[in-house]
Amino acid sequence: MDYSSSWINTSLNLNINPHMVHQQLPKNVVENNFFSLEMKKSSPKEESSGALVEELKRVSAENKKLTGMLTEMCENYNTLRNNLMDYMRKNPDKESSPSKKRKSDEISSSNNNLMGGEVGGVNGNNSESSSSDEDQSCKKSMELETCIKAKVSRVYYKQESSDSSLIVKDGYQWRKYGQKVTRDNPSPRAYFKCSFAPSCTVKKKVQRSVEDPSVVVATYEGEHNHPHPSQVDSTSSATNNRCRNPISSAVPSSAPSTVTIDWTKSKCSNESSSKKMMINHPKMEVPQILVEQMATSLTKDLNFRAALAAAISGKMLHQN
DNA sequence: CGCATTTGACCCGCGC
């Protein structure tokens, strides 16, 4: 996921409480409002079944709306990105000598606005200090770069300690190109490159946490210059993804108010989304017990909750 | 047979 794309959350008209089902609840307590669904299912059946179905329909509609908004955000991001590329093409940076491979890589990645710096380093500092004699256009492009650059982010995945693999299924296609044992961590660090698009230079480092071996730390460098594979081929990616639980994520300090929408969250709720599709089916005749199971599955899905909470907080931030 | 992964070698930056 392009983390920066979540900034472009323009107008998410989430109608969290369109019906009168939960009107007794304060309007600002959206999470409680939403999660009261779980409480609902314990109410008398004759009363709650219809409300539950309505509620599920509403939740499904909201989820669809969220999905649409995410897609729109990604499209906006790609449009912005293309604009930036055009701009930078019209104001090309000075060509550097390709004598040293890694240096040229760094420079090109900086120009391409795809790569972040080294882990822990806030890139852009070097360019700022060295760009004092550059012309105005270069400065402008640099500023634009620093505005949208996705730098480095870390995602922590909870993983079975017995699972020794360093494979984190986040929806993207990665090709492993190296593995190293680092000094500060006995567990090996795996290096991955994004293989979905040839031009995508996003890299990922995966290593188990020293403190908690059941936690896998994935460090992403750069920004994908292509849409999420699930948007290109949602059916195949849905079957390919193992469900891992990202327990927290950190975004660069340069983007403190970013709402990180992790695609793994949506991927992990495949099961519940398929159920929602069933509910939305026009010829729906779902047994009561199944409805309740669906409701439970939906509301107990932490990933779904997290994604929804992220969208809501994004909306709130936008309103503020 | 083609593709992905593994793994040892090499490169390069950085600290001393």
Add this chain to the structure above:
DNA sequence: GCGCGGGTCAAATGCG
């Protein structure tokens, strides 16, 4: 200048 350590390359290997 040298050694260390992280990162990358590319041949070998495995797998479907």
